[in-house]
Amino acid sequence: MTSETTDSKKVIIVIGAGVIGLTTALRIQETGKYHVTIIAETLPSDPLTIRYTSQWAGAIHSGSSHAYVDEAHPKQSEIDSETFKIMWDLSAPGSEAERCFKRLTKKSYYGESKAKPYLLESMPDFRYMDAGELVEGSVEGVSFSTFTIDVPIYLNYLLSRFLAHGGAIVRGQVQHVSQVMEDGIGPFTGAKNSCKPAAVVACVGLGARFLGGIEDKNVTAIRGQTILLRAPWVDECIHTYDGPLSYVIPRRSGDVVIGGTYVKDDWYPLARLETRKEILARILKLYPKIAPPEIRAIREPAVEDIEPIIIEDRCGLRPGRKQGIRIDVDTSGAVPLVLNYGHGGYGYISSWGSASVALELLDGALDKKT
Numbered sequence: 001m002t003s004e005t006t007d008s009k010k011v012i013i014v015i016g017a018g019v020i021g022l023t024t025a026l027r028i029q030e031t032g033k034y035h036v037t038i039i040a041e042t043l044p045s046d047p048l049t050i051r052y053t054s055q056w057a058g059a060i061h062s063g064s065s066h067a068y069v070d071e072a073h074p075k076q077s078e079i080d081s082e083t084f085k086i087m088w089d090l091s092a093p094g095s096e097a098e099r100c101f102k103r104l105t106k107k108s109y110y111g112e113s114k115a116k117p118y119l120l121e122s123m124p125d126f127r128y129m130d131a132g133e134l135v136e137g138s139v140e141g142v143s144f145s146t147f148t149i150d151v152p153i154y155l156n157y158l159l160s161r162f163l164a165h166g167g168a169i170v171r172g173q174v175q176h177v178s179q180v181m182e183d184g185i186g187p188f189t190g191a192k193n194s195c196k197p198a199a200v201v202a203c204v205g206l207g208a209r210f211l212g213g214i215e216d217k218n219v220t221a222i223r224g225q226t227i228l229l230r231a232p233w234v235d236e237c238i239h240t241y242d243g244p245l246s247y248v249i250p251r252r253s254g255d256v257v258i259g260g261t262y263v264k265d266d267w268y269p270l271a272r273l274e275t276r277k278e279i280l281a282r283i284l285k286l287y288p289k290i291a292p293p294e295i296r297a298i299r300e301p302a303v304e305d306i307e308p309i310i311i312e313d314r315c316g317l318r319p320g321r322k323q324g325i326r327i328d329v330d331t332s333g334a335v336p337l338v339l340n341y342g343h344g345g346y347g348y349i350s351s352w353g354s355a356s357v358a359l360e361l362l363d364g365a366l367d368k369k370t
């Protein structure tokens with residue numbers, strides 16, 4: 001069989017079903033020009049695993065990924081703002097995806113004054129905070145409207161939207177990209193008559209360090225430890241960017257993610273007890289409102305008051321890459337290989353925009369061939 005189906009749509013295979021693989025697959029599918037199949041080792045409905053970063057994120061759209069990037073992709077600002085616009089609409093009251101998001105006020109605190117005009121000034125309801133609102137250790141603070149993402153629900157929303165539009169999903173661990181470039185998903189389903197794709201798109205997160213044909217050793221884990229709490233009284237997001245990364249990220253469900261840590265080249269896959277204690281003390285000091293209101297009504301809250309509302313200790317590995325996201329096309333193989341990985345601590349913030357860049361490269365590579 002060839003790479004065209006009976007309705008003459010080209011077959012595209014996306015490797016990876018994290019937020020990047022799912023969003024990229026949807027972008028490609030929604031052009032109407034392609035049949036898209038996702039092959040992945042881990043899917044959104046699986047039990048949590050360290051091998052799948054997207055389930056561990058907070059997650060918040062901070063307006064920009066600038067805080068996380070050493071050497072950003074040249075289109076990074078456009079990528080982040082395109083993503084914000086799309087997800088802001090998805091989070092609107094009445095939207096089909098509304099339940100995946102919580103719109104709220106985000107308060108960000110900085111240890112140094114930012115260059116003006118500051119890049120977040122275009123965010124909805126943006127303002128600089130008064131000196132009296134600042135937290136210890138900060139000299140500047142900004143407040144604006146954005147949304148948090150309830151990631152397990154959102155990932156399943158993306159997956160169901162992809163399936164509802166005719167997408168296919170296959171579970172498999174690819175050892176080398178050539179395995180799917182030559183014979184599509186056939187080798188992974190046991191089907192006798194499989195189909196060579198027109199192109200393959202690799203959205204493999206940390207897997208880019210190991211997957212044959214990519215093996216990008218610039219990709220490494222940036223470990224983040226967090227604690228999931230039940231605290232439905234919290235309705236704003238708090239974030240400090242200097243010193244240890246500290247944040248409070250409430251979800252629509254009433255669960256709240258507090259954290260965190262940001263440690264490069266640390267691959268330890270479980271929560272560390274001493275880090276947990278340190279996070280609890282740090283967040284209680286930064287934001288005493290994390291403690292139950294009935295306690296705060298009678299006395300100063302202590303770390304012990306938070307213990308009963310803890311759901312789980314967590315830890316995830318961000319797919320970091322010093323050079324920023326790699327969105328690229330490699331035409332040296334049997335079919336074009338589009339790459340979209342290395343989103344570090346900003347995969348949600350940049351998901352839709354980086355999928356658009358990947359789609360442009362895919363369209364370009366296929367137009368050139370025909």
Ligand SMILES: Cc1cc2nc3c(=O)[nH]c(=O)nc-3n(C[C@H](O)[C@H](O)[C@H](O)COP(=O)(O)OP(=O)(O)OC[C@H]3O[C@@H](n4cnc5c(N)ncnc54)[C@H](O)[C@@H]3O)c2cc1C
Binds near residue numbers: 020060207347350
């Ligand atoms: C504690 C923490 C907090 C975070 N907070 C935020 C936040 O607030 N905002 C934000 O934007 N981002 C946040 N992030 C970052 C975000 O989670 C990541 O950038 C994002 O999840 C990366 O997605 P991905 O799809 O590239 O990778 P993954 O989610 O890891 O998905 C990779 C996919 O590729 C598959 N795969 C890999 N190799 C192979 C192979 N060889 N064969 C088959 N399949 C393969 C995997 O099975 C999986 O399906 C946070 C991360 C952590 C850890």
Ligand SMILES: *[C@@H]1O[C@H](CO)[C@@H](O)[C@H](O)[C@H]1NC(C)=O
Binds near residue numbers: 216217218323326
């Ligand atoms: C890895 O980083 C080095 C140094 O920045 C760079 O020269 C090289 O091209 C990078 N490799 C990949 C695959 O991006």
